[in-house]
Amino acid sequence: MQVTFTRAGMARGAARGLPLVPIMIPFGLVVGMVAQAQGLSFAELVLMSVLVFAGASQLLALELWNEAAPVLGAAAAAFVVNIRMAPMGAALAPWLDRLRGWRVWGSLGTLVDHTFAFSVAEMRQGGRDAGFLLGMGLLFWAFWVLFCAAGHVFAGLVALPRDHPVFFGAVACFVSILVALWRGPGRDLPPWILAAVLAIVAARLGVPAPLPLLLGALSGAALGAWQDGRQERRA
Amino acid sequence: MTIRPEVLLAILAMALVTYACRAGGYAILRNIRTPPFVDRMLNHLPGALFAAYVAPALVSGGLAAWIGALATIVAQRAGGPMVLAVAAGIAGLWAAQPAGL
Numbered sequence: 001m002q003v004t005f006t007r008a009g010m011a012r013g014a015a016r017g018l019p020l021v022p023i024m025i026p027f028g029l030v031v032g033m034v035a036q037a038q039g040l041s042f043a044e045l046v047l048m049s050v051l052v053f054a055g056a057s058q059l060l061a062l063e064l065w066n067e068a069a070p071v072l073g074a075a076a077a078a079f080v081v082n083i084r085m086a087p088m089g090a091a092l093a094p095w096l097d098r099l100r101g102w103r104v105w106g107s108l109g110t111l112v113d114h115t116f117a118f119s120v121a122e123m124r125q126g127g128r129d130a131g132f133l134l135g136m137g138l139l140f141w142a143f144w145v146l147f148c149a150a151g152h153v154f155a156g157l158v159a160l161p162r163d164h165p166v167f168f169g170a171v172a173c174f175v176s177i178l179v180a181l182w183r184g185p186g187r188d189l190p191p192w193i194l195a196a197v198l199a200i201v202a203a204r205l206g207v208p209a210p211l212p213l214l215l216g217a218l219s220g221a222a223l224g225a226w227q228d229g230r231q232e233r234r235a
Numbered sequence: 236m237t238i239r240p241e242v243l244l245a246i247l248a249m250a251l252v253t254y255a256c257r258a259g260g261y262a263i264l265r266n267i268r269t270p271p272f273v274d275r276m277l278n279h280l281p282g283a284l285f286a287a288y289v290a291p292a293l294v295s296g297g298l299a300a301w302i303g304a305l306a307t308i309v310a311q312r313a314g315g316p317m318v319l320a321v322a323a324g325i326a327g328l329w330a331a332q333p334a335g336l
Contacts, residue, residue, distance in 0.1 A: 026321040044242050051250035060288065061249055069245035078252040084281055086260025087274075093265045108258040165329040168300065171292045172307045172324030174285040179311040179320075181282045188282055195283035196290030203291050213287050218276075220283025225275035 002128060003098035009131030010138070013119070017136035020114055021143045027055040028144055030169040031062065032151020037162050038065040042152050049148040053141050054112065056177075057081035058148075059170055064209050073210045080214050088116040095123055095130040103130070110137025190227065195220025296328075303328030 028049075035045040040062070052058055060081060061074035089096065089108050096104050107130065119133040160166060182188055199216030207215070293300045306327030311320040 023317055026318045030321075040242065041237050041239075043238050044246070047238060047243070048246045048249070051246060052253050054253050056285075057249065057253060061245070069239070069241040071241070071245045071248050074245045075248040075252045078249040079256065080280070081284060082253045082256040084277060085256050087264060087269075087277060089257060089259075089261030090264035093261065096261055097265070104261075105258060108261055109254060111257045165303075165325050165332060168296070168303050168325050168328045169321050171289055171296075171300070172303065172321040173317070174289050175304050175307040175324065176311040176317050176320040178282065178285050178289065179308055181285070191279050191283050192286035195287040199287035200291050200294055212291070213284070216287030216290075217280060217284035220286060221276045221279040224279030224283065225272050228275045228278070229272060 003095055004129050005099055005103050005131045005134075006129055007131065009129030010135030012129065013115075013122075013132035013135030013137075014139040016118055016122075016132070017115065017139045020118075021139070023114070024055070024140065024144055024147055026169060027059070027173050028147025029151035029154070030167075030173055031055055031058050032148040032153070033155040033160070034059060034062045034167065034170055035148070036152045036155035037160070037167065038062050040065070040152075042149070042156070045152045046145060046149055049145045050141075052078070053110070053144055054078070054082050054085075055144070056174070059173070060210065060213070063170070070209075076214060077210050080210075080217055085111055085113075085116075088113075091120060092116070092123065092133065095119070095133065099130055103134070107134040107137065110134060110141050112137070112140055115140060187224070187227070191220040191224035194223050299328050299331035302331040 031049070032045060035048070035058075040048070048058060057078040060077040061070070064070045064073045064077065088111055092111075096107065099107070111133070115133060115136045118136060122132050178192075195216040197216075198219050199212045202212035202215050203209075289304070293304055296303075303324040304327075307320045307324035310323035311317070
């Protein structure tokens with residue numbers, strides 16, 4: 001397959017991504033506001049959003065923030081939340097294998113769920129210009145940093161107490177993602193319940209964060225994997 | 236406008252791990268086949284992860300938090316944008332709190 005990487009391809013990816021930009025607004029604002037409430041400076045929050053550019057892992061890491069920055073906890077949270085992106089790069093191999101240097105490793109750096117989904121669709125429809133992925137990724141990245149920064153500025157202006165209802169937005173973001181992920185009770189209910197119960201019990205037993213979260217997430221995923229495997233062997 | 240050294244360290248650690256997830260998947264997975272169990276686990280990981288995050292928050296948040304979560308679910312299922320679902324959740328909690336729930 002002949003693969004190109006042009007400015008026109010990047011522009012095409014950016015244009016395709018533009019209508020999706022608003023979906024980052026709640027997440028970005030919440031990340032910025034939580035960062036401000038947890039004592040991160042504006043520069044620190046912007047740096048985090050620029051370098052990490054992965055909303056769910058940023059939010060989880062920020063919840064762990066105490067007086068001291070949780071280096072190990074933040075790295076562990078980033079791993080468990082972001083390992084889902086590992087198979088995405090492999091799925092884009094038909095494009096990436098034909099690129100060199102910064103075009104490959106830069107494109108991979110901007111990979112997120114939506115740019116992946118749209119790029120795979122573009123690739124399967126016969127798209128030959130791999131600039132699509134980076135163009136869309138850069139657009140998302142720029143707006144991500146902007147929305148996070150806006151959240152930090154807003155929280156700084158109105159000085160909200162940490163128990164203000166607005167901070168429920170963090171939970172609400174994840175609840176709405178769960179609704180989108182839901183594939184039915186048979187497949188998702190047992191793993192989700194196991195994950196929830198283990199996370200609650202471990203936290204009650206005094207297991208330090210983020211271990212209850214990791215324990216719940218990995219156990220739930222293992223249960224789901226076991227269920228699916230059994231289902232497949234039956235079929 | 237300061238960047239504290241230990242905060243910088245935490246941010247760099249996150250950035251490094253996250254980039255390794257993004258790029259490492261391509262660098263490693265295109266050459267080897269992952270066991271089916273690992274594929275299935277990766278498939279289930281996001282849902283289990285978010286359930287493990289949400290559940291303790293709802294339990295400690297009491298009835299008001301559940302009302303907020305329910306409002307989010309209803310708004311999201313109605314097919315609106317995520318912004319509205321999140322706003323509905325915050326509004327639900329906000330309305331329930333003064334009621335002493």
